[in-house]
Amino acid sequence: MSLIVQKFGGTSVADSQKILAAARKAIRAQQQGYHVVMVVSAMGKNTDLLIDLANQITDHPSAREMDMLLSTGEQVSVSLMAMAIQSLGHNAVSLTGAQIGIRTDSSHTKARIKSISTERVQRLLDAGNIVIAAGFQGIDEDFNITTLGRGGSDTTAVALAAVLKAELCEIYTDVDGVYTTDPRALPEARHLNRISYDEMLELASLGAGVMHNRSIEFAKKFGTRIHVRSSLSDADGTLIGSLPESPDHPVCGAAVLKDEARITILGVPDRPGSSLDIFSRLAARNISVDMIVQNVGEQGKADISFTVPKGELAATLEAVEAAAEALGAVDVMHDDQVAKVSVVGLGMARQTGVADKMFHALAAASVNIQMITTSEIKISVLVARDEAHAALKAVHKAFDLDKEPPRNSVATSSADAAAALNAEEVISHLRGVDMEELVINDISLDESQARVTIHGVPDAPGVAAKVFDEVAAAGIFVDMIIQSFNGIADEASLSFTVPKDKFDESLRVADKLTAEFDCQAVTSSPDIAKLSVSGVGLRSHTDVAIRSFRSLGEADINVEMINTSEVRLNVVVDGKRGTTALAQLQRAFADVLR
Numbered sequence: 001m002s003l004i005v006q007k008f009g010g011t012s013v014a015d016s017q018k019i020l021a022a023a024r025k026a027i028r029a030q031q032q033g034y035h036v037v038m039v040v041s042a043m044g045k046n047t048d049l050l051i052d053l054a055n056q057i058t059d060h061p062s063a064r065e066m067d068m069l070l071s072t073g074e075q076v077s078v079s080l081m082a083m084a085i086q087s088l089g090h091n092a093v094s095l096t097g098a099q100i101g102i103r104t105d106s107s108h109t110k111a112r113i114k115s116i117s118t119e120r121v122q123r124l125l126d127a128g129n130i131v132i133a134a135g136f137q138g139i140d141e142d143f144n145i146t147t148l149g150r151g152g153s154d155t156t157a158v159a160l161a162a163v164l165k166a167e168l169c170e171i172y173t174d175v176d177g178v179y180t181t182d183p184r185a186l187p188e189a190r191h192l193n194r195i196s197y198d199e200m201l202e203l204a205s206l207g208a209g210v211m212h213n214r215s216i217e218f219a220k221k222f223g224t225r226i227h228v229r230s231s232l233s234d235a236d237g238t239l240i241g242s243l244p245e246s247p248d249h250p251v252c253g254a255a256v257l258k259d260e261a262r263i264t265i266l267g268v269p270d271r272p273g274s275s276l277d278i279f280s281r282l283a284a285r286n287i288s289v290d291m292i293v294q295n296v297g298e299q300g301k302a303d304i305s306f307t308v309p310k311g312e313l314a315a316t317l318e319a320v321e322a323a324a325e326a327l328g329a330v331d332v333m334h335d336d337q338v339a340k341v342s343v344v345g346l347g348m349a350r351q352t353g354v355a356d357k358m359f360h361a362l363a364a365a366s367v368n369i370q371m372i373t374t375s376e377i378k379i380s381v382l383v384a385r386d387e388a389h390a391a392l393k394a395v396h397k398a399f400d401l402d403k404e405p406p407r408n409s410v411a412t413s414s415a416d417a418a419a420a421l422n423a424e425e426v427i428s429h430l431r432g433v434d435m436e437e438l439v440i441n442d443i444s445l446d447e448s449q450a451r452v453t454i455h456g457v458p459d460a461p462g463v464a465a466k467v468f469d470e471v472a473a474a475g476i477f478v479d480m481i482i483q484s485f486n487g488i489a490d491e492a493s494l495s496f497t498v499p500k501d502k503f504d505e506s507l508r509v510a511d512k513l514t515a516e517f518d519c520q521a522v523t524s525s526p527d528i529a530k531l532s533v534s535g536v537g538l539r540s541h542t543d544v545a546i547r548s549f550r551s552l553g554e555a556d557i558n559v560e561m562i563n564t565s566e567v568r569l570n571v572v573v574d575g576k577r578g579t580t581a582l583a584q585l586q587r588a589f590a591d592v593l594r
């Protein structure tokens, strides 16, 4: 019999009427012939209330006791849900994470799922029950109660859907799906009927708060289809699944992260190991680093910039100042008045002009771009915080995201069927491996590109647009783009990679632009190697960049450029070191390469 998982978030079970409404939805699905597993969050703001209570007792509650406390929120709602179903004349059994057998590691308040046993749930379903699982919780090896982190019920739901091989995982919430951007920020945001796993992963990590990031990692890994929909209506929501890219619409969404801070370390000795030193110090403090921009140095010195959430600036500066001193860097600068604006879309990798279009839109809105990084499915720029809204609005419009979205049907595609078939294979493939373990599918080497860097580009609105107009006019397809802040007011460095056979042409364009803008210099390399590590969990497992830096450093290979996304890490090194770099990375990730 087909199985469906229905997850109800806190607002969807906030009072007894809502609990009864959710119960009716589950009963209806059962009457349509499904086995039904419900996953339920704590009622309303109960988790917040519990946290508040703990904080009234102590400023430093122990993580273990926090989990003991917070897990009670879900225990309240599952029992009430079971009573609701029973009162409507149907059979239901509620289960805690421990009773199901959701095994996690022991990192309290942010535990990762290792395994889930299906035997008891299956038995209860076969006996005609609706099974109601407490979201967000599990147990470690010693039977300590753990929780998965705020919003973790989504992850429970998708993980259960994966192991039970559900046909669909429905996420009932207070919004009717995923939008092209946050509709509270931009009223012209449009509802998306479909979105791919990779796009959703990027948008979720960019603060499109609809779903817990790790739940999408599960879905992608196991090919689980997700339907995010409103608990208040029967309207179709957004289907998250495999999706062929849309040639007419390379961009599916835009997002802004407002509370960012930029840190720049100037004059870092441009040699293997420097980045490793900096970023391992940050990892040791559990600081999640974003938007790393490392530009090719002049005279053996590089500038490294990155962003962190504004709230982590103080801790970051402490760590970075120590690193700068140890490395003999020239200076550390920071700016806490910045925001990151990104566009996401599967189709952009194979299209020219997506980045250029974004730069144009920003130029037309007189927004200055402070930093740029591009990856296969995402372009991010850093702008002043007070320009972030204008930037988002301009970009959203430039990609026609305010018009009727292209993906109009929630109908299943053949790609979904393929993904579902794949689930079986993935499960057997992953047997014996923790469910939320990092998975690397591919490590590849691209030796077809060259690099051009223009140093001392004016840091003013419209410059990036102009540069990439010229480049496009010369028929050159640009792959990676990195613009960094180089410490001098009103100046930036702009690097981009191009096909080798367009190298001379690209240099000519760069020289012309340098003369026109009175830039300092052009440096270049006719022969670079781009290495890409792709998989699932690249950012939730924060050590991926560090592992890469370490393995390349061991072979004395210098990283010239880097960018990271949820699904891929790209590094550029000297072309002569490409094969060695590939071998190093393969060795570094051998344990998680599947």
Ligand code: ASP
Pocket (backbone or CB within 6 Å): 009, 010, 041, 042, 047, 048, 073, 135, 136, 149, 150, 151, 152, 153, 154
């Ligand atoms: N109740 C937990 C929270 O509020 C888990 C969840 O709602 O997903 O974070």
Ligand code: MG
Pocket (backbone or CB within 6 Å): 009, 010, 041, 151, 153
């Ligand atoms: Mg929630």
